[in-house]
Each structure stands twice: as C-alpha cells, then as structure tokens.
Amino acid sequence: MAETLYEFQEALLSTDIMKARRILSETINLITFDQLIETVIVSALENIGKGWEKGEYALSQVYMSGRICEELVETLIPMGNRQKKPAPKMAIAMLNDYHALGKRIVYSTLRASGFDVLDYGRVSTEGLVQRICDDGIEVILISVLMFPSALHVKDVKDTLGKKVSNVKIVVGGAPFRLDRQLWKQVGADAVGYTASDAIDIIQSIAAGGS
C-alpha cells in the first residue's frame, strides 16, 4: 500500500486527476472503502499538508489535491458506502475577510476524509454567532487571512460565551502561522497550521480532548 500511497500522492502533487482516478479505481477492488479513504486519501492529504508546513510543497498543490480528492470520493465511492465519521457537529467560516482559499482547503480535506461540515462562507462576528446558535454547532472552524480578522476571533469568543458555553473554536490562517501565540491571545481552543491538523483536532475533540 505504501507504493500506492506514494503514486497517488505524486499524482495529486502534479494535479494529474486522471492518474489519481486510475490509482483509486484499481485499489478500490483490493480494500474496503474505509481503508481506501484512511490509508490512501487521508494519508496523502496529510503528507502534502505537512510538506507544505515544512516548505516542501506549495499551497496551490495543497488546494488542488484537496479539490481532486473531494471530487474522486464523490464520484468513485457510492454515497451509501461512505461511512461518515463520528464527529461533533461542526461548521467552517471565513471571519470578515473575503480570502476563501484556506477555508476551501480545510473544507475539501475534511469532506474527502469522511467528515460532515457546514460551510458558512464569509460571515461577520454577529452573523457567525447567530448561525452557531441556530444550528447547534459544537465546533466552529474559523479561517482568516487579515490580521484584524484574526483579532476579531476574540469578539466571537466573547459574544458566543454569553449565549452558549460548549462551543470549541478552532482557528487557522496566515496570522496564526506568523505568530504562534496568537491563537491563545484571541481565546481559541486550538489552532491548525495545515488542513490535516484540522482532522487531528476534530478527532481529538470527538475523543473528548480539547
């Protein structure tokens, strides 16, 4: 399986969707759908995300890999055979700014990995808090690019705290990469530097961690 993983990962990095599709189509007969998602798709996305964090790969490769995987899961694995992972009810949003790339990458990665996640798009602090309350969200993933938007996570935390007490806030985006203490200052419960970090954080929360 290591060879399959390597080849699939290379296909993703070179945005060769035909090759990626062929690899999955051949492998799908050898293992279960769950195994395919875990050992090939999620592993490849994790490796690529970690490679970006180390400066080995570029964000465009991370984005295109997530998009390809999302599409392949949708088309290759029948809906009825997809086991949704047990996870808290979660949503993802861009706070205030219009830079959607980070949010899109995390969204694609989570969906390709078998998680259900609501996409709130771009929201204001008040709008976000309202939707979290209305939908009974347990984990909110907030993506930002602009530094002021990162600082406004604190407003989300404070406003949310007046209405509900058990919502976990997970943040990500450039300001949090450039200042590794910032997530604590704005009152987030966790920070992700790559899309695969988001998977680990969600799994940890699902298992009772923070």
Add this chain to the structure above:
Amino acid sequence: MDQKPINSLQRVLITLSHQEADRVPFFLLLTMHGAKELGISIRKYFSNAESVAKGQLLMRQKYRHDCLYNFFYASVEVEAWGGEVIYVDDGPPNAGAPFIRNHDDIARLSLPQVKDTPCLVKVLNATRIMKENVGDEVPIIGVVMSPFSLPVMQMGFPAYLELIYDEPQLFKQLMAINQDFCVEWANAQLQAGATAICYFDPVSSTTIIPRELYLKTGYPIAKSTISRIHGPTATHMASGRCLPIAEDIAQTGTAVLGVSAEEDIEDIKRMCSGKLTVLGNLNGIEMSGWNMEQTAASVKEVIAKAASGGGFILSDNHGEIPWQVQEDVLMTLSETVHTFGRYPIVREE
C-alpha cells in the same frame, strides 16, 4: 577623517550597490499609522492625497527612517477596476467580493485608465506632494500589485488557482490586460515622483506555487512586466517564502527582494549576495505584541545576520506594518537601527 553626512537616498543607493553606507538603511513601511498621526479615522485619512502625504512626512520626521511610501492599501487597485473596498476601523481597507465572477467576465474587463481613475489619481497626487517636499533626498516608494498576483483580489484565490491550472488561454488573456494596467500604473507613479516601484508578487512565492509553476507563470510575467517599467523595482513576497526562487527572481530585472519572516534572512542574504538587495524581515504580526526589549533584540538579530557588506535594507516582512503596532515599538525600532546599525556592524556576543 571627517565624513560628510549622507542623505537617505544616498544611503539606499550605496546599499543597492552592495556596499556599506554610514548605517543600515531602514524602511518603515507604514500606511494606516498616518491616520493616528493626524488624529483621524483610517477612512478619512485615505480620502485625500494631502492627508497621506502629510502623514508620510510626519512619520518620517518622527521615526527617522529612509523612505516615504505612497502605498494607500492593496485594494486601491480593485477599486480602480470597479470592485468593492471595505473599510474597517483597525486595519487596511480590504477587497470586497470578487468582481470576476465567471470566466466570461474576463473577456468583458476593460482596462482602467490611470489618469481618469479617481482613487489612482489620489495616489499620484500624494506622490507629487511628497516629491515636492523631499526632492531627491529621500526615496519615494511606489507600489503595484503584480499582474500575476492581482487576480487573487479580482476573482478570489480558489477560482484563480483553478484558472492557472485548468484554463491556460483565459489565464493568458487575464495576464495580458493586467500587465498593461500594471505597467501604466507603475510608470504613472514614477512620473509623479516615485523613485522606485515595489512589485508585490506573493502568488509567485513558493508558499503559494511550486517553483516549476513559477517558472512557467509568475517568472516570465515578472520579467516582461519589469522590463516595461521605466525605473528600478523591488519585488516583494508579502510574507511568502522565496529562498528556492531567489536566483530566478534576480533574473527578472528587479533590484531588491522583500522576504518572509518564515525564512532565515542569513540564508537569503547569502543566496542574494551581489545580485539582489534584501529587504526585511521583521515579523509584522509578532511586532504588534512586542515590548521594547523584544523589539531591540529582533532588530539587532536581523542586523547581525544580514547587514554586513551592504545589499540590505531593514524592514518588516509584509510591506505594511499592522495598525496594532504601537508608537513606542516603532520608536525603539528606529533608535536600535540608529545605534546598532552603524557600519561596520559589531556583532554582540
């Protein structure tokens, strides 16, 4: 031996020739802070050329740095194309929803005429006022978004990446019109009195695209755009990494490279030695939380790593110092450069 004092422009020119001047030149790339100086809101500050020119002149007088910066905010170019700009009280005006919503919109784009576009004319007027005040003593840094990076604001990042990978003809079409705009905009700023143009090109950084893709896209676009700009340019990665493409960037005709805080400036300096002057790389985001000791230590560290031999201008890593950075931090930054940035650099044990 008595040394005749040199002015900021002379200091910068010496470092650009990869020699040591009297001290390390430093560019405080301040934009919104001018509003604080004038005691007005960010929106009011950017509403007229006089405020911005006055703010720049006051800030240079206060912090004794080596440039004036005509940069209003990145989304001024979006405004020029008819897009929406959103003002906030605690940061730069931000680009609103992308105005290229589908591929057909690319064919319908019409090139903004710089001299007929009020938001750009405002920047040119601010540049002229600055030039009237400082003449040839202080470099005035003009700004353009590269044709290759502008589409992030024109159409949104995900759609733009998909265009690069999936739609080569449309990508080429968008680059052609963006390039014409970029060249006209850069040359208008030079004509108004800008000394050099900062060519912001974060999408070319290896944080965003791999080197192989850069060599097919951002690199040839930079090379041909820069060749049409009638003055010196500085390429800025706006926090993106660039070490693997530093030698390629040197081939685009640019003179300066603005680098990320995520890379070791010593490595970058070594790579750029004799080819590019390095601009950077104080971490602007962290700077907003620094105390005086951290500020002085950070400045000293960057100077120790990168200043020897010239070819270095101290600055932040992003090209726009956050609104949240306090005056006493900027003052300490300046005093540290003036005290510890004198050549020859003495490395503290």
